[in-house]
Amino acid sequence: MTIEDRDDAHLITHALAKDTLSRLRDVETEQVAFRKGLVKLGRICGYEVIDGAMETEYVPVQTPLQETTGERVKGLDDVVIINVLRAATPFVEGLLKAFPRAKQGVISAGRDEEAGMTDEGEFPITIDYVKLPEIRPDDTVIVADPMLATGSTMCAVLDHVLDEADDFEDLFVLSAVSAPEGLVRVSESVPEADLLTVAIDDRLDDDGFILPGLGDAGDRAFRTV
Ligand SMILES: O=P(O)(O)OC[C@H]1O[C@H](OP(=O)(O)OP(=O)(O)O)[C@H](O)[C@@H]1O
Numbered sequence: 581m582t583i584e585d586r587d588d589a590h591l592i593t594h595a596l597a598k599d600t601l602s603r604l605r606d607v608e609t610e611q612v613a614f615r616k617g618l619v620k621l622g623r624i625c626g627y628e629v630i631d632g633a634m635e636t637e638y639v640p641v642q643t644p645l646q647e648t649t650g651e652r653v654k655g656l657d658d659v660v661i662i663n664v665l666r667a668a669t670p671f672v673e674g675l676l677k678a679f680p681r682a683k684q685g686v687i688s689a690g691r692d693e694e695a696g697m698t699d700e701g702e703f704p705i706t707i708d709y710v711k712l713p714e715i716r717p718d719d720t721v722i723v724a725d726p727m728l729a730t731g732s733t734m735c736a737v738l739d740h741v742l743d744e745a746d747d748f749e750d751l752f753v754l755s756a757v758s759a760p761e762g763l764v765r766v767s768e769s770v771p772e773a774d775l776l777t778v779a780i781d782d783r784l785d786d787d788g789f790i791l792p793g794l795g796d797a798g799d800r801a802f803r804t805v
């Protein structure tokens with residue numbers, strides 16, 4: 581298993597996840613490679629969630645030659661993936677390769693960067709659109725956003741998710757790069773969420789960007805810079 585449990589988060593330490601994230605960090609990685617990298621990272625993270633957090637069960641299997649015992653992942657169809665627009669879109673495309681039959685929700689959330697970060701280190705968040713599937717007690721909910729900076733976006737998103745559902749099997753917040761400040765904010769605000777990330781970076785800069793980070797993930801994936 582390549583998930584390391586720490587006090588602040590569960591770290592996805594798969595070598596290919598680290599390799600892919602390092603390519604994403606590189607300023608020379610242009611739009612297409614950046615987008616493909618996020619898809620790849622989403623797929624790896626999906627496999628790691630399955631390996632690290634889901635159970636398997638033994639099942640009888642009839643091969644063309646004889647009956648045997650196989651192993652299946654329990655609850656693979658009881659997964660809800662929530663895409664935090666917009667940077668999560670390619671990341672979720674990769675996750676769906678691990679969970680092809682997941683129910684999907686979408687929440688469009690953006691930081692008001694012109695308003696700037698408050699003295700408490702938060703951003704005002706605008707939520708324009710929310711469409712969530714029914715969340716059932718057996719469901720594993722994965723809220724995906726490659727960047728967890730101040731945590732303001734994720735806290736606002738989780739408020740909506742928890743308004744819709746208070747009974748589920750597990751709630752995972754999955755990101756590629758997290759700032760320590762954001763992990764603290766989200767875990768204090770929603771202690772029932774398990775935070776999964778590929779990297780915990782050093783800190784935020786004065787504009788609320790993660791250092792060293794990878795820049796603005798949405799802008800790099802959608803070429804809006
Ligand atoms: O933890 P926070 O400080 O809230 O920052 C993280 C958010 O910032 C980015 O979104 P952004 O607002 O840039 O929107 P975009 O995905 O449309 O670019 C990122 O995708 C997160 O949603």
Ligand SMILES: O=c1cc[nH]c(=O)[nH]1
Nearest residue numbers: 729789790795796797
């Ligand atoms: O560093 C950051 C912070 C927020 N959003 C990003 O895309 N990058």
Ligand SMILES: [Mg+2]
Nearest residue numbers: 796797798799
């Ligand atoms: Mg952005």
